[in-house]
Amino acid sequence: xxxxxxxxxxxxxxxxxxxxxxxxxxxxxxxxxxxxxxxxxxxxxxxxxxxxxxxxxxxxxxxxxxxxxxxxxxxxxxxxxxxxxxxxxxxxxxxxxxxxxxxxxxxxxxxxxxxxxxxxxxxxxxxxxxxxxxxxxxxxxxxxxxxxxxxxxxxxxxxxxxxxxxxxxxxxxxxxxx
Amino acid sequence: xxxxxxxxxxxxxxxxxxxxxxxxxxxxxxxxxxxxxxxxxxxxxxxxxxxxxxxxxxxxxxxxxxxxxxxxxxxxxxxxxxxxxxxxxxxxxxxxxxxxxxxxxxxxxxxxxxxxxxxxxxxxxxxxxxxxxxxxxxxxxxxxxxxxxxxxxxxxxxxxxxxxxxxxxxxxxxxxxxxxxxxxxxxxxxxxxxxxxxxxxxxxxxxxxxxxxxxxxxxxxxxxxxxxxxxxxxxxxxxxxxxxxxxxxxxxxxxxxxxxxxxxxxxxxxxxxxxxxxxxxxxxxxxxxxxxxxxxxxxxxxxxxxxxxxxxxxxxxxxxxxxxxxxxxxxxxxxxxxxxxxxxxxxxxxxxxxxxxxxxxxxxxxxxxxxxxxxxxxxxxxxxxxxxxxxxxxxxxxxxxxxxxxxxxxxxxxxxxxxxxxxxxxxxxxxxxxxxxxxxxxxxxxxxxxxxxxxxxxxxxxxxxxxxxxxxxxxxxxxxxxxxxxxxxxxxxxxxxxxxxxxxxxxxxxxxxxxxxxxxxxxxxxxxxxxxxxxxxxxxxxxxxxxxxxxxxxxxxxxxxxxxxxxxxxxxxxxxxxxxxxxxxxxxxxxxxxxxxxxxxxxxxxxxxxxxxxxxxxxxxxxxxxxxxxxxxxxxxxxxxxxxxxxxxxxxxxxxxxxxxxxxxxx
Numbered sequence: 058x059x060x061x062x063x064x065x066x067x068x069x070x071x072x073x074x075x076x077x078x079x080x081x082x083x084x085x086x087x088x089x090x091x092x093x094x095x096x097x098x099x100x101x102x103x104x105x106x107x108x109x110x111x112x113x114x115x116x117x118x119x120x121x122x123x124x125x126x127x128x129x130x131x132x133x134x135x136x137x138x139x140x141x142x143x144x145x146x147x148x149x150x151x152x153x154x155x156x157x158x159x160x161x162x163x164x165x166x167x168x169x170x171x172x173x174x175x176x177x178x179x180x181x182x183x184x185x186x187x188x189x190x191x192x193x194x195x196x197x198x199x200x201x202x203x204x205x206x207x208x209x210x211x212x213x214x215x216x217x218x219x220x221x222x223x224x225x226x227x228x229x230x231x232x233x234x235x
Numbered sequence: 236x237x238x239x240x241x242x243x244x245x246x247x248x249x250x251x252x253x254x255x256x257x258x259x260x261x262x263x264x265x266x267x268x269x270x271x272x273x274x275x276x277x278x279x280x281x282x283x284x285x286x287x288x289x290x291x292x293x294x295x296x297x298x299x300x301x302x303x304x305x306x307x308x309x310x311x312x313x314x315x316x317x318x319x320x321x322x323x324x325x326x327x328x329x330x331x332x333x334x335x336x337x338x339x340x341x342x343x344x345x346x347x348x349x350x351x352x353x354x355x356x357x358x359x360x361x362x363x364x365x366x367x368x369x370x371x372x373x374x375x376x377x378x379x380x381x382x383x384x385x386x387x388x389x390x391x392x393x394x395x396x397x398x399x400x401x402x403x404x405x406x407x408x409x410x411x412x413x414x415x416x417x418x419x420x421x422x423x424x425x426x427x428x429x430x431x432x433x434x435x436x437x438x439x440x441x442x443x444x445x446x447x448x449x450x451x452x453x454x455x456x457x458x459x460x461x462x463x464x465x466x467x468x469x470x471x472x473x474x475x476x477x478x479x480x481x482x483x484x485x486x487x488x489x490x491x492x493x494x495x496x497x498x499x500x501x502x503x504x505x506x507x508x509x510x511x512x513x514x515x516x517x518x519x520x521x522x523x524x525x526x527x528x529x530x531x532x533x534x535x536x537x538x539x540x541x542x543x544x545x546x547x548x549x550x551x552x553x554x555x556x557x558x559x560x561x562x563x564x565x566x567x568x569x570x571x572x573x574x575x576x577x578x579x580x581x582x583x584x585x586x587x588x589x590x591x592x593x594x595x596x597x598x599x600x601x602x603x604x605x606x607x608x609x610x611x612x613x614x615x616x617x618x619x620x621x622x623x624x625x626x627x628x629x630x631x632x633x634x635x636x637x638x639x640x641x642x643x644x645x646x647x648x649x650x651x652x653x654x655x656x657x658x659x660x661x662x663x664x665x666x667x668x669x670x671x672x673x674x675x676x677x678x679x680x681x682x683x684x685x686x687x688x689x690x691x692x693x694x695x696x697x698x699x700x701x702x703x704x705x706x707x708x709x710x711x712x713x714x715x716x717x718x719x720x721x722x723x724x725x726x727x728x729x730x731x732x733x734x735x736x737x738x739x740x741x742x743x744x745x746x747x748x749x750x751x752x753x754x755x756x757x758x759x760x761x762x763x764x765x766x767x768x769x770x771x772x773x774x775x776x777x778x779x780x781x782x783x784x785x786x787x788x789x790x791x792x793x794x795x796x797x798x799x800x801x802x803x804x805x806x807x808x809x810x811x812x813x814x815x816x817x818x819x820x821x822x823x824x825x826x827x828x829x830x831x832x833x834x835x836x837x838x839x840x841x842x843x844x845x846x847x848x849x850x851x852x853x854x855x856x857x858x859x860x861x862x863x864x865x866x867x868x869x870x871x872x873x874x875x876x877x878x879x880x881x882x883x884x885x886x887x888x889x890x891x892x893x894x895x896x897x898x899x900x901x902x
Contacts, residue, residue, distance in 0.1 A: 165640055169382035176386050179443045180417055181481025184574065185385035192384075192636035195338060199637070235572075 095123055099229040101222045108223065120234055124178050124186070127227035131193055132171040134223060135163045138200075138216045145212055152209055159200035159213060166193045166220075174227070183234035190231060193224035338635060339786030339835060346642040348838040349815035352702055353675060353864050354630075355401060356647030357391060365616045365627050366424040368432055369458035372398045372618075374627070375407055376648070377421065383645035384636060388418040390436075394459055397671040398625070398651045400866065407463050414438045414446055414470045421485040421540060421612070422450075425497070425519075426619075431455060433519055434463070435499065437484040438470065444480040446470035447501070449519050472514065472522050478503050485540045488616070489516070490556025493585050500529055502538030502568050509535035509568065509600055511543070513588055527588045529566070535600030536572035540612045543567070543590075544624060546580070546656035546664070552623035558585055563656060565664065566590050566599050569612050576605045576613050576628070580662065593662065603663060606649075607729075608778060608794040608819075608829040609633060615654055626654040626666060630816060633790035633831040649818060649829050650811060657825060660799050665824040668811060676704055676862035687744060687848035687855045695844045697861045700748065701814050703844070707746060707859035709762065709806040729777030729795030735759035736782075740852040741766070742775075747845040748812050749783065751837035758783040758832050759847070760819045762806050774800045776808065776821035776828065783832040790831065798826035813864065 092115060096105035108130045109115040115126055142160045146153065174189035197220040204211035211217070350356070355374065366373050371394045378391030392407040408419045415438025422436025434450045448469040453462035474483035482503045489499040496515040503510055509532055513525040529543070545553040547562045564583035569576050579599045581592035592598045605613055605626070613628030628649045632639050639645035652666040680697045687693065697703070735743045745761025747754070763775040777795030784791075798821040800806065809820040819828045837843070848855050 165382075169384045169386070169640060170636075172381070173384040173386045176417070180439045181443065181445070181479075182385075184571065188636045189384060192640070195635060195637045199338070 091118075091120070092123065095120065095230060095233065096226075098233065099226040101226050104222050105226045108226070120230065121178055121183070124183070124227060124230040124234065125175065127223065127230055128171060128174045128178065128186075128190065131190065131220065131223050131227055132167060134216065134220045135166045135171070135193070138163050138213065138220060139167065141213065141216060149212065152204070152212065155203040155207055155209060155211075158203045162196040162200050163220075166196050170196070174231070178231070178234075183231055186231045187228055187235070190224045190228035194221045194228070197221040197224065336787040338637060338788045339784075341638050341641060341786070341835075343641075345835050345838060346638065348701070349642065349833060350644070351647055351813040351816050353399065353672070353866055354647045354650060354813050354816055355393070356644065357393070357403060365614065365625070366426070366432065367616070367618050367620045368424075368426070368460060370620075371396065371458050371460075372620075373424075373460060374398075374401070374648070375422075375424075377612075377629075378406070380406070383639045383643060388420060390419050390463075392460075397674070398669055399671050399675060404459060404461055407460070408436070408450060408465070412438070412448075412465060412469065413441045414448055415465075416441050417443050420445075421614075422448075423486055423488040423499075423614070424616070425489040425499075432460070435471075435486040435489070435519065437486065440470070445474060445483040447472035447483075447486050466520070468520050471520050474503075475524060478505070482537055486514075487541055487543055488555045489519075498525075498588075500541050500543050502541035504537040505531075507536055508533045509538040509570070511538060511541050511566065511568065511590075525588050529588065530590045530592075530599065532598050532600045535568075535570055537570075538568035538600070539571050540569040540576075540614060541567065542578075542613070542615055543583075544615055544617070545583075546624075546654075548656055548658040548661060550622075551653065551655045552617060552621075554617045554619065558583075563593070564590055566592075567605070567613070567615075568599050570600050574611055576610055577601070578603055578605060578664065580656070580664070604796070605654075605664075605666065606827045606829050607796045608827075609831055610649060610827075610829045623653045624655065625669065626652045628829075630829055630831065634786075634833045635788040638788070638833075647816065649816075652824070652827075657799075659801055660825070663799065663825055666827050667820065667824040668809070668818075672704070672811075672864075675864055675866060677865060678863040680861045681859075682861075683858050685846060685857045685859075687846060687857055689848060689851050689854065691846075691848050692747075693846040695846060695859075695861070697844055698863065699840065700812065700842045700844045701839065702864040703748070703810070703812040704862040704864050705746065705748075705808075705810040705812070705844070705859060707808055707810075707846075707857055709744065710856040710858075711741075711764075711806070712853055729763070729775055729779075730793040732763060732765075732775070732777075732793075734779040734781045734793045735761050735777070735847075735849060736779075738849045738851050739763065739765070740850060741772075742850050743777070744848040744850055744853075744855045745808065745846075746810060747843075747847055748810060748817055749832055749834050749837045749842050750845055751834070751841050752843065754782075756782060756784055756834045756837040757845070758817060758830070758834075760808065760810050760817065760828075761847075762808070762821070773797050774806065776819065776826045778817060778819050778828045778830045780830055780832055783830075784834045786833060786835055789833045794828045794830055796826050796828075798822050811864070 092106065092109050096102050096109065099105045109123060109126055112126050115123065118126065139160060142156050146156050170189035170193045174186040177183060177186035197217045200213060201211055201217040365375065374393045376391045377388045379386045379388055381387065387410055389406050389410060390408040392404040393401045394404060395401045410416045410419055417439035420437040420439060422434050424432055424434050426432050432452055432455065436448055436450060438446050438448045440446055449466040449471045450463050452460045453464045474480050483501060485502060487500040489497040492498045492515065496517060497519065498513055498515050500511050500513055503512060511529040513529050514522040515525060516522045543564065543566055544555055545557045545562045545564050547553060549561060553562065563580050565578050565580055567576060567578040577600045579592040579597060579602055581590050583590045597603055609630050610628045613626055615624050615626045618625050630647050630649050632645045650668045650672060652668055654664050654666050657663050657665045678698060682695065685693060742763035743759065743761040745759060747757040747759050750757035759779045761777055763777060764772055766772050774797060775795055776798045777793060779793045781791045781793060800822060804822065807822060811818040815831055815833055817830050817832060846857050
């Protein structure tokens with residue numbers, strides 16, 4: 058009798074455990090693992106995770122798609138930087154030269170670097186995608202220096218650092234494809 | 236390429252797509268209207284005198300200046316507007332990857348020097364289907380019109396009589412069909428027996444699937460092949476189901492099988508095995524995949540730009556598809572994984588469709604390379620005009636993309652090289668710059684038997700050194716030269732020996748190109764002889780970029796490999812310097828190295844040439860010839876000015892005649 062009671066209580070516990078487990082939200086293990094392992098190998102894990110997870114496409118993405126998402130984020134930030142530059146331009150005539158230079162740099166990012174990386178990733182030629190993101194990081198640094206070299210306080214420090222980081226993450230993902 | 240019109244052809248065509256007008260020399264306009272006009276009013280005497288005087292001076296100037304080399308420095312690619320922000324070195328946190336280094340303060344002047352003069356270079360470019368057709372050499376190249384970065388690729392087109400002077404034509408094929416809207420990629424030309432020409436090329440579709448498409452000249456009687464037609468049946472070939480849709484590209488020139496079908500090769504991969512598969516066709520529209528693969532090599536990854544051609548010891552060049560008992564076949568592929576072009580020599584069985592390498596240890600992808608520097612996506616074509624096989628290759632930039640955007644261009648082609656089987660070794664190819672390049676040599680300087688003791692450095696006074704052709708021979712102690720052997724099949728690595736600054740018993744010795752006076756910047760091209768444990772000597776040929784520039788955001792690798800040296804041979808190298816590209820050929824082209832260098836001080840008049848011997852135990856005797864390389868051929872330099880000069884003479888005499896008439900009328 059004891060034996061049966063023990064078995065049935067074990068069964069009950071198992072059943073309870075199973076019920077509890079099924080109630081916990083099951084993460085999509087396959088994809089999150091890919092996202093996690095990918096982001097761990099980039100220089101900005103948190104930025105990488107938040108950028109990818111907030112994009113619904115990331116749940117079914119392969120590594121190339123993750124790269125494309127990150128390049129897209131880079132483009133979005135660079136586009137916003139250009140808008141920000143335009144809005145500061147009027148009110149800060151003393152910064153106009155630096156702002157103009159930065160504008161040109163980010164236009165180069167949006168017009169050349171990003172399409173190049175997208176075309177390459179999309180076309181199965183990741184080896185041509187790295188340069189675009191490497192250059193984006195360089196342009197972001199150069200924009201910041203435009204101000205500091207003139208002894209000006211940069212109004213774009215946060216956005217420049219942001220773009221540099223996300224471009225470096227994109228580049229790291231692209232290198233994983235090589 | 237900063238190219239030049241030759242005076243015997245019509246005006247260069249403008250391309251509607253590209254803003255800049257390149258290939259157009261700013262000569263005097265031959266349609267200059269003669270003045271004065273035939274009007275009723277006679278111009279007054281002093282004015283006539285003034286005009287004729289000015290014209291006479293102009294004629295004089297034209298004749299004197301006639302031999303000056305004209306260079307065009309056209310910016311071929313409309314790039315995003317850029318100023319030149321001064322960038323100073325800033326140490327950045329890096330995650331260990333190359334390239335995260337402080338950028339140099341590249342000025343426009345330094346960047347402008349980098350543009351090569353006698354290499355083909357419009358904007359960003361790769362390789363496509365070169366061919367000789369109806370008297371013209373055609374170069375179709377992968378072109379990125381939007382910016383000096385990789386992007387949406389179209390087929391650029393240029394023609395030449397001699398593969399040295401180019402005329403740029405409009406884009407041959409654009410991304411205007413769903414099956415190539417994401418890129419008109421690499422393809423090859425096949426000339427059919429009736430002299431018809433067809434092109435098979437890879438298109439990247441709207442879904443980025445790689446498919447093969449058929450195209451042909453819109454007007455086959457147009458020797459310039461300006462317009463092209465894409466077959467309505469395209470795509471004629473789609474990837475087989477067992478291959479990844481993005482691993483199916485770069486079809487080769489086709490040849491006739493014994494069964495009378497056209498056969499071509501496409502490279503692809505299965506897992507990590509690179510493979511070359513065969514397709515047969517009757518009409519270039521429907522294809523049968525052959526069951527046997529041409530060849531495969533484990534662990535080499537994706538094979539791009541496969542090339543397959545016959546060679547023999549007896550012939551310098553054979554048309555694709557030639558078969559025979561003494562004929563070997565070269566199988567070449569560009570390895571996507573390491574971005575190098577590899578080849579192997581072997582035997583092709585036309586019945587089984589299989590190719591087997593002579594030496595499996597140096598099979599495709601793991602053995603010999605065309606070039607041990609920057610050299611990729613290369614392709615040969617059979618030049619039926621001069622019965623030789625010519626090799627073209629894409630040479631990328633190794634500076635930062637930032638610099639490329641600033642200077643407005645990126646990438647070029649190496650000089651075209653003839654490629655043939657080495658008749659002495661039989662186990663490697665020989666590459667040599669085409670003989671047409673000899674025509675743009677001038678200002679020969681010869682140096683005989685310069686003795687270079689250990690540790691010597693000898694400056695060579697040859698004038699400007701940014702555009703040079705150098706042929707140098709080194710003689711060594713007989714005891715050492717007799718001990719030199721043909722290098723074993725396994726390729727060695729110059730990088731492992733630390734560059735030209737590392738002194739050893741028997742090397743390094745060679746040249747310093749693009750060197751400034753105090754040698755803070757210099758690019759050694761050199762030989763390095765080593766003796767292994769068994770006492771066997773082998774010779775390395777290397778180009779060392781580690782001190783080529785004080786800038787940090789450029790590649791500083793040391794390139795090279797062993798080179799076979801047969802008994803009794805002197806060591807010889809030929810070096811072509813064309814601003815930021817240096818091409819080296821050792822032992823007649825047995826081992827070749829192409830390198831990109833971006834000096835900041837050793838430029839313009841400060842670039843110098845030295846001989847050096849850093850060996851500790853041997854004295855080396857060097858004999859060399861140097862030529863200046865310019866785009867004007869010796870014949871042409873005066874001719875360009877002949878037209879305008881003649882017109883000036885005619886105008887001058889007309890003015891004098893009018894004046895005489897005036898005098899007669901009055902008297």
